[in-house]
Amino acid sequence: MTTRQKRPQKIHRDQHLSVRLTAEEKQHLLEKAQQSDARNASEFVRSTAMNYRVKSVVTHEAINELRRLGGLVKHLFLEGGREDPNGQYLATLHELKAAIHRLGRES
DSSP states (O other): OOOOBOOOSSOOOOOOOOOOOOHHHHHHHHHHHHHBSOSSHHHHHHHHHTTBOOOBHHHHHHHHHHHHHHHHHHHHHHHTTSOOTTSHHHHHHHHHHHHHHHHHHHO
16 A cells, blocks of 8 residues: 655646546546545645555545434433433444544545
């Protein structure tokens, strides 16, 4: 596995590279770029090719939603008198925490 680098800050880029793609490849690339934290497709392609860290906006949204669900599970546990005879609340919280951890490593 390769180590992701942080992208450099201020660099003057004056070189161009032309790449041939099918319509499907171009659409896929544009969708991936839009789902990331890259400002545009060029930045997304450059960051990916140079092995810089590219974070997914979808991942951030998913993590926030999982955290929200964890809060709701905790609320249900507290409202239920802190009783968890089958261990369902605790198991659910552990699964949510593991999913957040997995997504956090991917971003």
